[in-house]
Amino acid sequence: MKRLGVLCCCLLFLSFLPAPRLQAQQSPSASATSQEAPKVITERLNQLDQKVAQAQSSADNAWMLVSAALVLMMTGPGLALFYGGLVRHKNILAIMMQSFALMVLITVLWALVGYSLAFGGDGPVIGNFAHAFLRGVGADPNPDYAGTIPQTTFMVYQLMFAIITPALITGATAERMKFSGTVLFMTLWFFLVYAPMAHMVWGKGGLLNASLGGKFPTLDFAGGTVVHITSGVSALVCALYMGKRVGYPKQPMPPHNLVLSFIGACLLWVGWFGFNAGSALASNSLASSAFVATHFGAAAAAISWSLAEWIKNGRASALGAISGSVAGLVAITPAAGFVGPMPALVIGFVAGIVCFLMVTRFKAIFGYDDSLDAFGVHGAGGTIGALLTGVFARAIYNPIYGAYNGVNRPTGGLDGHWIQVGYQLVGVAFAWLFAVVGTIVILKVVDVVTGVRVTQDQEVEGLDITQHGEEAYNLES
Amino acid sequence: MMKLEAIIQPSRFDSVKDALLEIGIEGMTITEVRGHGRQKGHTEVYRGREYTVDLLPKIKLEIVLADALVNRAVETILKTAKTGKIGDGKIFLSRVDDAIRIRNEDRGENAL
Numbered sequence: 001m002k003r004l005g006v007l008c009c010c011l012l013f014l015s016f017l018p019a020p021r022l023q024a025q026q027s028p029s030a031s032a033t034s035q036e037a038p039k040v041i042t043e044r045l046n047q048l049d050q051k052v053a054q055a056q057s058s059a060d061n062a063w064m065l066v067s068a069a070l071v072l073m074m075t076g077p078g079l080a081l082f083y084g085g086l087v088r089h090k091n092i093l094a095i096m097m098q099s100f101a102l103m104v105l106i107t108v109l110w111a112l113v114g115y116s117l118a119f120g121g122d123g124p125v126i127g128n129f130a131h132a133f134l135r136g137v138g139a140d141p142n143p144d145y146a147g148t149i150p151q152t153t154f155m156v157y158q159l160m161f162a163i164i165t166p167a168l169i170t171g172a173t174a175e176r177m178k179f180s181g182t183v184l185f186m187t188l189w190f191f192l193v194y195a196p197m198a199h200m201v202w203g204k205g206g207l208l209n210a211s212l213g214g215k216f217p218t219l220d221f222a223g224g225t226v227v228h229i230t231s232g233v234s235a236l237v238c239a240l241y242m243g244k245r246v247g248y249p250k251q252p253m254p255p256h257n258l259v260l261s262f263i264g265a266c267l268l269w270v271g272w273f274g275f276n277a278g279s280a281l282a283s284n285s286l287a288s289s290a291f292v293a294t295h296f297g298a299a300a301a302a303i304s305w306s307l308a309e310w311i312k313n314g315r316a317s318a319l320g321a322i323s324g325s326v327a328g329l330v331a332i333t334p335a336a337g338f339v340g341p342m343p344a345l346v347i348g349f350v351a352g353i354v355c356f357l358m359v360t361r362f363k364a365i366f367g368y369d370d371s372l373d374a375f376g377v378h379g380a381g382g383t384i385g386a387l388l389t390g391v392f393a394r395a396i397y398n399p400i401y402g403a404y405n406g407v408n409r410p411t412g413g414l415d416g417h418w419i420q421v422g423y424q425l426v427g428v429a430f431a432w433l434f435a436v437v438g439t440i441v442i443l444k445v446v447d448v449v450t451g452v453r454v455t456q457d458q459e460v461e462g463l464d465i466t467q468h469g470e471e472a473y474n475l476e477s
Numbered sequence: 478m479m480k481l482e483a484i485i486q487p488s489r490f491d492s493v494k495d496a497l498l499e500i501g502i503e504g505m506t507i508t509e510v511r512g513h514g515r516q517k518g519h520t521e522v523y524r525g526r527e528y529t530v531d532l533l534p535k536i537k538l539e540i541v542l543a544d545a546l547v548n549r550a551v552e553t554i555l556k557t558a559k560t561g562k563i564g565d566g567k568i569f570l571s572r573v574d575d576a577i578r579i580r581n582e583d584r585g586e587n588a589l
Contacts, residue, residue, distance in 0.1 A: 252528040254521060313522050323524060360525025373524060 053148075057141075060148045063283035064157055070274025071160035075099050075167050078271050082264030082326070083171055086372045089256040090462025091175045092472045098170040098182050103163050105183065109190055110159045117195040119145065119158065122205030124215070126196045144204045144212060146281040157278065158198070165194055165227045171374030172235030175253075176245050176459050179467040180450040185442055193234065193438040197226045197431060208427045211400050218427025219393050219400070219411065219420065221290065222279035224334025224386040225431040232379025233435035235370060241443045242452055244369035246459050258319055265322035269298055272329045276336035289397050290336040293344035294329065297336075300348030301328020301355075308356045320356070327355035327377050331385030335392060338400070338411060343392035350388065351381050383428055390424035478573040478586060479547045483538045484510065484566040485558040490536045492557045497540075500549050504589070506539045516564035535566060541573055543586045 080099040084092045106114070113132050119142075121128035131137055134155065142151040166186045173182070200206040201220050208225070210217035220226060245253070255261060276294040280287035305324025306316040331351030332344055339347070359376035370376060393412025395401070401409035410417035446452050453459075458466035465471060485493060490507075497505065511532040518531035542550055551568060559565055578588040 249526070254523050254528055315522075317522065319523055356525075364525065 057148050057150075060146075060282040060284075061150065061153055063287065064146075064149050064153045064278060064281065067274035067278025068153070068157040068160050070271045071157070071164065071278065072103070074268050074271035074275065075160075075164045076103055078264050078267035079164065079167055080264065081260045082268060082322075083174065083261075083372055085257045085260030085262070085264060086171075086255045087174050088253060088462070089473055090464055090471075092256065092260075092464065093470060094179065094463030094467050095170060095174050097179070097468060098177075099167045101179075101183060102167045102170075102186055105186065106163045106166065106190060107159060109187065110155075110162055114162060114190065114195060115155050115158065117191070118162070118198040119155075119203055122203070122213075123199070124205060124207045125200060127199045127203055145202075148282055154281065157281075161223060161227060161275070162190065162194055162198070165223075165231050166190060168228070168231035168374055168378050169235045169238060171372035171378075172239040172370045173242060174371040175463065176242060176371075176453050177238075178451055178454050179463075181446050181452045184450050185446045185452070188442045188445065189234065189438065192442060193230055193434055194226075197230050197434055200430065201226045201427065208430060216423050216426040216430075217401075217420075218386075218423055218430075219338055219389050220334045220386065220427065221337035221389075221398075222276045222333045224331075224382045224389065225427050228330050228333060228378040228382025229386065229428060229431040230435045232375045232377070232382055233432050234439040235374035236368070236379055237436055237439040238443065239368050239370040239375065241440070244367075245371065246456055248369045249367075255319065262318060262322055265326055269325055269329060272298070272333075276333060280337060286337055286398055289340070292341050293336045293339055294332055296341050296344040297332030297348035297351070298325045298328040300345040301325060301331065301352030304349045304352030305356045306352075308353055312360075323359070323373070323377065324352040324356070327351045327381045330355075330378055330381035331388070333382070334386045335389040338389055338393035338398050340392075340394065340397060343388075343414075347385060347388045347392065351384050354384050355381050383432075386428050386431075387421065387424050390421035393420065478576060478589070479542050479544060480571050480573045481538070481540045481542055481547065481550055481554075482569040482571075483540075483554050483558065484512070484535050484568075485538065485554070486560065486565060487534055487536050489558045489560065489565075493538070493554055496553045496557045497550065500546075500553055502540060502542070502546065502550060504540065508537045508539070510535050510537045514564070514567065533564070541576060541589060543589060 076096075076099055080096040083095045083099070087095050111134055113129065115134065115137065116129050116131035117127045119127055120130040120132075137151045137155050139150045139152065141147050141149055142154060145151075146154045166189055169186075169189070170177075170182070177185075200208045200214075201218060203209065204212040206212070206214050208214050208216050208218040208220075210219050218225060247253070272294055273291055277287040277291035280290055302321050302325040305327065306321050309320040310316045328348035328351050331347050335344070335347055355377050358380040359373045363370060363373070363376055389412065391413040394414050395408035395411045398411070399408035400411055403409060412420045443452060454463065454466060462471075483493075487509075494505070511534055513531055513533055516533065518529055518533055521528045521530055538554075540550065547570065551570070554568060575584060576586070576588040577584055
């Protein structure tokens with residue numbers, strides 16, 4: 001619409017201005033100029049059209065490159081600090097190194113075949129090798145996904161999501177997983193779980209895709225199913241498979257430095273604007289509305305988690321407040337580009353309480369050792385968020401199903417489209433199933449090849465020394 | 478010669494040290510220690526997991542004194558280290574047979 005408006009203005013402008021000049025020239029060769037005039041105007045209009053498109057592309061590209069950088073910042077240093085502060089001091093380098101290893105490992109895999117498997121072709125489950133080695137990924141946009149930015153930008157933006165997703169799992173395996181096992185696990189997990197899920201939900205023709213011909217259109221704006229459910233549920237499977245840390249739950253294992261976690265959580269919050277608002281894939285009003293929903297969701301969840309803690313323990317803790325904000329950010333992720341600011345507050349508030357109960361009650365009842373609560377926050381928050389997206393999505397924020405006779409087709413329950421909640425359930429079930437089955441198979445393989453868990457002696461001594469040969473805090477040196 | 482060992486609250490340490498300097502006690506050795514007597518620590522809660530921290534940080538002062546100074550030193554510590562709550566710590570006194578200054582081999586109270 002905007003482009004049309006600009007065009008009309010230009011047309012008007014052009015048709016008025018040259019008029020006297022044309023009339024003055026009419027006397028010597030009237031017939032020749034009257035034929036040339038429209039051609040000049042058309043050419044000029046074409047040029048203007050191109051310039052307008054270029055200007056839009058520049059604006060969108062600027063925002064998307066910044067967003068990509070913000071999402072990378074979520075993994076390192078954001079998640080690395082957040083998790084790093086929560087482990088005991090003998091394991092901080094190991095957990096940070098796992099995040100960093102994923103930054104470099106997934107980048108290379110993505111360049112070779114990862115991007116193509118996630119976004120190449122139009123199969124229902126997984127992409128193809130059309131873009132292997134980034135063939136055909138250059139300055140031209142890919143109109144299926146983001147028509148105004150170079151495909152290179154889209155590719156590198158999506159890469160950052162592929163990095164943070166497996167990094168989230170390390171929260172459940174923290175303080176006891178071998179480094180070699182982690183590298184192998186994450187490589188296999190990226191191919192077997194992430195790439196297919198990303199394709200199914202976001203890829204053209206994917207089974208769960210909402211805008212490009214999926215059978216079960218699941219609304220997932222920035223990765224509630226693809227990122228948080230897959231990683232959170234896989235984290236639970238890993239925690240159950242590996243068993244508890246030595247001494248858990250009798251021996252105290254308090255976080256060794258909550259200041260680091262605090263900084264990490266705040267970096268995650270800021271980075272999440274790139275994650276969610278960037279998922280508009282353009283610098284437009286949808287990005288603004290996703291930005292606002294993200295921020296509101298985080299704030300509401302921090303408040304509800306703190307309130308729950310205050311009521312239960314008589315005090316509101318710093319760790320509770322930052323954990324709440326992360327839970328809210330997780331839950332608002334699938335909804336960010338579909339809901340208004342008020343539902344965002346509701347989603348955040350609900351997620352804060354649900355995740356608080358998951359982490360404090362549910363985990364204690366079932367006795368699994370999810371070291372840093374990757375499942376309690378990401379698995380639970382992602383699931384709640386994905387389901388509530390089906391309830392609160394409205395076409396006025398994002399008419400993803402297009403329009404009919406000039407009226408937007410309804411998207412979520414508030415639009416009267418309650419079947420969407422059912423689709424969300426299907427999407428959630430798929431993500432859970434994929435994560436559970438995939439992770440079990442991968443763990444079995446890794447167990448045979450490198451082993452999953454360190455020895456008891458190594459665990460007691462700490463992963464920093466035994467896996468990496470160094471210590472984070474050499475206070476006496 | 479007497480050895481005075483006092484375990485006190487870290488928050489009272491600065492006042493105790495200044496007061497001891499004022500009455501002319503110039504040497505002391507300080508250690509950061511952890512422990513508890515009747516004060517049984519506190520609980521911390523991290524994401525719903527409760528930890529009982531029963532060994533609390535304390536400061537241990539060790540001073541070897543000429544007999545004439547012992548009573549004043551004890552009074553000073555009692556006055557400045559007391560908050561009136563459980564956990565204020567204790568003072569232990571014991572006899573010291575000899576003291577030797579390493580630099581010039583002074584012995585006894587001369588070495589203090």
